Amino acid sequence: MKKTIYLYLFFMLTGAVFLIGAGSDSTDTAVDTVGTERSSTVYTLALDGPIGTVTADRIIDAIQLCEEEDADLLLITMDTPGGFNESMWAITRAIMNSTVPVAVYIYPVGARAASAGLYITYAAHVAAMAPSTNIGAAHVVAGGGQQVDSVMMEKVMNDAVAALKGMAERHSRNAEWAEKAARESVSITATEALELGVIDFMADNIEELLAKIDGHEVEMVYGRQAINTANPTQTPISKTWIQSILEVISSPTIAFILFSIGGLGLVIELYNPGAILPGVVGGICLILAFYSFRTLPVNYAGLLLIVFAIILFILEVKVVSYGLLSIGGVISFIFGGLMLIDTNDPSMQISRTVIVMVAIFVLAFIIFAGYFVVKARRSKPTTGVEGLVGQVGRAKTRVDKRGMVYVAGEYWEAISKDIIEEGEEVVVESVDGLKIHVKKKS
Numbered sequence: 001m002k003k004t005i006y007l008y009l010f011f012m013l014t015g016a017v018f019l020i021g022a023g024s025d026s027t028d029t030a031v032d033t034v035g036t037e038r039s040s041t042v043y044t045l046a047l048d049g050p051i052g053t054v055t056a057d058r059i060i061d062a063i064q065l066c067e068e069e070d071a072d073l074l075l076i077t078m079d080t081p082g083g084f085n086e087s088m089w090a091i092t093r094a095i096m097n098s099t100v101p102v103a104v105y106i107y108p109v110g111a112r113a114a115s116a117g118l119y120i121t122y123a124a125h126v127a128a129m130a131p132s133t134n135i136g137a138a139h140v141v142a143g144g145g146q147q148v149d150s151v152m153m154e155k156v157m158n159d160a161v162a163a164l165k166g167m168a169e170r171h172s173r174n175a176e177w178a179e180k181a182a183r184e185s186v187s188i189t190a191t192e193a194l195e196l197g198v199i200d201f202m203a204d205n206i207e208e209l210l211a212k213i214d215g216h217e218v219e220m221v222y223g224r225q226a227i228n229t230a231n232p233t234q235t236p237i238s239k240t241w242i243q244s245i246l247e248v249i250s251s252p253t254i255a256f257i258l259f260s261i262g263g264l265g266l267v268i269e270l271y272n273p274g275a276i277l278p279g280v281v282g283g284i285c286l287i288l289a290f291y292s293f294r295t296l297p298v299n300y301a302g303l304l305l306i307v308f309a310i311i312l313f314i315l316e317v318k319v320v321s322y323g324l325l326s327i328g329g330v331i332s333f334i335f336g337g338l339m340l341i342d343t344n345d346p347s348m349q350i351s352r353t354v355i356v357m358v359a360i361f362v363l364a365f366i367i368f369a370g371y372f373v374v375k376a377r378r379s380k381p382t383t384g385v386e387g388l389v390g391q392v393g394r395a396k397t398r399v400d401k402r403g404m405v406y407v408a409g410e411y412w413e414a415i416s417k418d419i420i421e422e423g424e425e426v427v428v429e430s431v432d433g434l435k436i437h438v439k440k441k442s
Contacts, residue, residue, distance in 0.1 A: 051083025082115025136187030262286030305336030
């Protein structure tokens with residue numbers, strides 16, 4: 001009986017301890033759950049300048065990074081005058097197919113999203129602008145800058161408008177204004193964009209924008225999703241040193257300068273074979289220039305004009321043209337520079353000042369090099385057999401028809417019509433094999 005009571009008390013005590021422990025654990029868990037605040041991971045990417053191949057690569061790489069790190073948001077701050085269609089379409093495709101929400105924020109104050117920037121903004125899951133910024137001016141034009149009026153360019157326009165409207169419908173934005181921005185090249189301010197439903201938010205800074213975005217639902221490739229930006233940990237995605245270099249050389253002006261330096265280096269190497277350094281530098285610059293041309297809308301007529309100018313500069317040294325080849329080369333060079341980039345976007349044009357300055361520099365070098373080449377051609381030979389003619393020497397023996405003279409640091413067998421006494425000065429008249437004809441110096 002006692003054993004039964006003891007067992008009963010033991011199990012009662014064990015049960016009570018278990019229940020107390022379980023209750024304590026349950027209470028602690030509830031406190032932890034309530035006390036834990038949500039947090040988020042936000043990657044930020046700053047874009048400033050024209051949209052090109054390097055820009056597209058940066059955004060695509062950033063999206064891949066965010067997907068690998070399971071980030072909550074990729075925030076792109078943007079200030080761009082526009083860019084190239086191929087790069088723009090690559091960016092919009094990457095954003096629309098991203099499994100991580102992408103927000104485009106036209107920032108800082110005074111920034112703009114013109115031309116290609118409008119398409120990228122419309123492709124983003126969240127579109128936002130800072131005060132005193134603007135968006136629009138996305139009219140399609142032909143490569144040379146003329147207004148779209150051909151059948152083919154009309155097709156390009158309709159395709160661009162359809163893409164914009166599709167993006168607008170996907171993210172519930174103003175499709176009518178998007179078409180107007182593309183066809184009529186209109187622009188609006190941040191306040192107008194918010195009122196017209198072109199953007200989703202307007203915020204003074206990134207922190208304010210992230211606070212407004214938190215909980216906002218967006219349409220992803222797999223369905224609707226609420227964005228989490230609570231207590232965000234912001235991680236900036238900086239350019240790699242390679243991207244920084246490629247971005248610099250992808251500038252049309254830099255590409256033009258590199259190509260000019262490359263051509264000039266080869267010309268110098270041809271003027272002075274064996275110099276090595278000009279040829280090496282010229283080759284490197286040409287390779288970098290051709291990489292830049294791969295990322296730019298190059299007009300091959302302009303490229304050929306520059307190549308033709310370099311050929312004319314080379315011929316100027318080889319052919320006596322009295323400067324006509326140089327003048328033709330400069331004219332070809334300038335027109336080639338003006339025609340090289342096939343776009344009307346002012347931000348992507350080569351500076352005319354740079355074109356003229358480089359042309360003047362190249363011309364000055366050609367004149368300088370040509371002067372010394374002509375001077376060398378006209379000057380009397382100073383080496384070899386021909387260089388002995390006119391040299392003054394001294395008779396080492398008596399020269400009576402024949403004798404020995406000392407000329408140009410060497411002893412020569414001399415022939416002379418005059419009788420020359422030992423020690424007298426002589427002048428070389430001609431060279432006959434290993435013998436020289438001399439006369440007494442008057």
